[in-house]
Amino acid sequence: MPGSTGKQGDENRIEGGQVSQRRARADKRSGALASAVGIIGEVFMTLAVICALYVVWQLWWTGIQAEHSQLEARQASSWSRPSGGGDKIAQPQKGNPPVQPGKAKTGDLIGQIYIPRFGSLWQRNVVEGTDAAQLANAGLGHYPTTQMPGELGNVGIAGHRSGYGEPLAHVDEFQAGDAIVLRTKDYWYVYHYTKYKIVLPEQTDVVAPNPENPTEAATKRMITLTTCEPRYTTATHRWISWGEFDYWAKVSDGVPKELAGGKTAGVVFSGKSDDRSLARLSSLQPVILILAAAYIIIYLSALLAWRYPVLREIKSGRRPRPYASIYGWLIRHQSGIAPVRWLLMLLLVLMAVCALFQWGFPWLASNVPILQEMSNYVAF
Template identity: 65%
Template sequence: MTTEDSENDWMSVDKPADKRRKWPVGIAEIVGELLMTLAVICALYVVWQLWWTGVQSEHQQLETRASTAWSDPGSGDTRKVAKPQSGMPPVQPEHASEGDLMAQIYIPRFGQHWERNVVQGTSPRDLAYAGLGHYSNTQMPGELGNMAIAGHRAGYGEPLGHVDQLRVGDAIVLRTKDYWYVYHYTRYKIVAANEVSVIAPNPYSPNEAPDRRMLTLTTCEPKYTTATHRWISWGEFGYWAKVSDGVPKELLGDRGSKVAFADDKGSVIARVGSLQPVFLVLVAAYLIIYLAALVAWRYPLLRQIRKGEKPQPMISLYGWLLRHQSGIAPIRWLLLILLLLALTCALMEWGFPWLASNVPWLRQISNYSAF
């Protein structure tokens, strides 16, 4: 036996040992990939919670406003100042069903174009995507007593994300189909989550009959963690006006900013409001490219590995996915990227909403609950 034969025999005997030594490394690599994947999913969940839910909420509110027959203020001239009316304010609407659009609310302190829908009821679904919710057991706009409204402070468009910035005297304006109701902020209070006296007809003295018209905003406290308390903001009625007369002076400001209703289209991404079309396009592109590459090249990398032209790869989840894409290397990478993007869209569109509404721990940290 020659020296070369002996060296080859030694190498062939040692190969199985080399393969065995790969297993601990491969398992560690899989664990690392799983941890990295979990970290990315958690980051995507935060993006979904703090951004995409807001896009979906804006989309649903735009659709709701578009489906109403409400006219623009001032017969389309939103530069006109609506004259304050005297006397008892009208009550509108007198009745509303669960989920009905009751009003739109404007708080100039939150921004020149801040506007949200107010729907009847405070179900988790309504508070998440319909805007703000009116406690159905409290008074209607214009009615003597306390009209109480709930909204999220973080996620879902965070409609009440900046209640801590309100200052005494700030305007809080409600618009129903025909009337404006102008309130002014008075004070706030932080209470336990089960404290219901704050939405009583007379929240200042819950055991006494109401003696004024009030507006109460309730939201989560603290803002970005499990809501153990509620931040309560109170406002008192100032005056009412007719929508046909124009816009309350509190909404015009020094710049005469225009208030749009029927013509309000929202952002481009809010008009889409769903990742389902994106998901379908990604899946279609993946299948077309995959099948075309399968016909043209099949699985060249797997063929090279079987023939011994390429070394046996380490155990890897993402490596396995990449190897089992058809086509040459650039095509395989493109297919892998399309696949991961499609999975991301599926999580954002269906996975995360299901988790937030069905997993108790996620329901708490997502504040996906009734107020």
């Protein structure tokens, strides 16, 4: 009957509308769930990247800062360059070596050390004292209770094995006979590596005047390098490297033959090891300011030329409304066409990374107990 057919059609339309509403609600719930999962994933991904960046900061950037501090110390000193600018071989001297310096205060630059096994440009400052500030900022530290260079007994020197320039990272690569060259203001002291030992932290007799027989008086001149073991985890032990004195020479005569191979690399004030531009940075604040200025200029220029094309397309319906996303929101709200938006995002990321290196990670390493224990961080 005609009446019943119309009624059935109305019912079908009502039922279809209800189905459409249910689908719309289901799609909305599905979209909300997908957005929530996506945002959670982005948060975890961001945290993972921050953790990785923290490792980079600890192992690399603290080394750049330590190198900057050492460079400043060298530039502030009145030490002269070796005769011949590093190309002249100094004549080994006979007899007992002079002792230099006779005494030093905590933080004083007492020497520089060269170990060719660690690289042709490898050099580190040696300052008086082994507290956290000296080992983090100044290079290597001389144990105040041990002998000075040239003195009968044992020159004890400590340094980090990871982070802060990791000066003693590769002590496990030493080979018998490797040169360990210590320079003071006026003299070279040349030692040769002999052996190593892994000990507990409380075994302090390894830096005794006579570490081979700690209860007996010193009979020869030695050098001891102490560092952490294992390298990348909590240091439960100490890696001890010993060397014995070979000869001494005058800085005014040139450089020891152990540091000369064609043109000498890594000689004090030769200039080669001081040319790293990053080591000249005392702070990342200038970099952050440059990045911020570049971002503002590009952002405003793109805003005038293109405004926000993605937002315009979404508003007009030419592009579907995307799921909620932290990074998607940031990209959509950059002005300009796609290449410009990605460039702006890159500048934002670089600014964020520099800010973490400059302020975020130092704060975490100074205030979070587990990170304090892991990093032994000392502000520069």
